[in-house]
Amino acid sequence: VIREGRIEFDRVTFRFGAAEVPVLHHISFTAEPGKTVAILGSTGAGKSSLVSLVPRLYDATEGQVRIDGVDVRDIDLDHLRSRIGLVLQESVLFTGTIRDNIRYGRPDASDEEIEQAARAAQAHEFIANMPEGYDTMLGQRGVNLSGGQKQRIAIARALLVRPVILILDDSTSAVDLGTESRIRAALAELMRGCTTLLIAQRITSVMDADHILVLEEGKIAAAGSHAELMRHSDIYRDIYRS
Ligand code: DCP
Numbered sequence: 001v002i003r004e005g006r007i008e009f010d011r012v013t014f015r016f017g018a019a020e021v022p023v024l025h026h027i028s029f030t031a032e033p034g035k036t037v038a039i040l041g042s043t044g045a046g047k048s049s050l051v052s053l054v055p056r057l058y059d060a061t062e063g064q065v066r067i068d069g070v071d072v073r074d075i076d077l078d079h080l081r082s083r084i085g086l087v088l089q090e091s092v093l094f095t096g097t098i099r100d101n102i103r104y105g106r107p108d109a110s111d112e113e114i115e116q117a118a119r120a121a122q123a124h125e126f127i128a129n130m131p132e133g134y135d136t137m138l139g140q141r142g143v144n145l146s147g148g149q150k151q152r153i154a155i156a157r158a159l160l161v162r163p164v165i166l167i168l169d170d171s172t173s174a175v176d177l178g179t180e181s182r183i184r185a186a187l188a189e190l191m192r193g194c195t196t197l198l199i200a201q202r203i204t205s206v207m208d209a210d211h212i213l214v215l216e217e218g219k220i221a222a223a224g225s226h227a228e229l230m231r232h233s234d235i236y237r238d239i240y241r242s
Pocket of ligand 1: 016023041042043044045046047048049050
């Protein structure tokens with residue numbers, strides 16, 4: 001079972017189906033419990049593919065992904081996914097009420113707990129302003145939320161579960177500045193105590209990470225803390241200056 005949330009990638013190679021060129025090539029790194037590893041790279045570099053191997057949305061073609069020393073393929077899938085919080089750009093909401101969407105990982109959560117999580121995620125206000133509040137339907141026949149609103153629902157969902165591992169896409173969608181800073185505060189609260197894999201396109205969002213991986217065409221082009229990379233990595237300095 002997952003306790004501490006140490007994540008290890010051990011020479012992981014990943015291909016989509018029978019594709020010749022791997023999306024990820026010989027990736028090795030460790031995320032220590034409670035620490036944040038940021039994955040920086042341009043579009044198509046393989047960031048989403050890399051993090052998707054942790055909750056087993058896909059499986060590595062070669063090599064091993066381990067959590068607390070155990071190959072993820074040997075961990076019960078429900079247990080694995082119940083310990084991982086996902087807050088991604090395209091947050092996965094389903095057809096159902098807002099309430100159901102927030103309590104997805106914790107079906108037993110009370111209305112009070114749901115509202116508390118929504119408040120912490122800066123989502124309560126817009127939910128309360130909808131005609132049916134928490135009972136508003138999302139999805140095909142229901143209301144469409146903006147990207148920023150979906151993200152906050154996903155944050156509320158993750159806050160309710162209190163996962164050991166957090167997978168976070170830092171790129172905040174178009175929201176006003178005040179909302180953005182409140183979302184950042186909610187994310188910081190969510191990250192406390194979690195091992196976090198942070199997908200990032202901008203250097204400003206990775207500078208505080210414990211460890212940074214610069215991904216280029218599926219390979220780790222540079223790795224280290226911000227200070228280390230500034231000292232030793234031309235690639236990182238180039239990204240920093242651009
Ligand atoms: N890819 C694929 N089939 C999929 C998803 C991706 O063949 N179902 C390919 C397209 C890219 C490569 O995998 O060449 C890496 O894609 P990622 O989404 O992992 O890359 P990023 O997350 O880095 O890109 P972005 O920042 O645009 O999300």
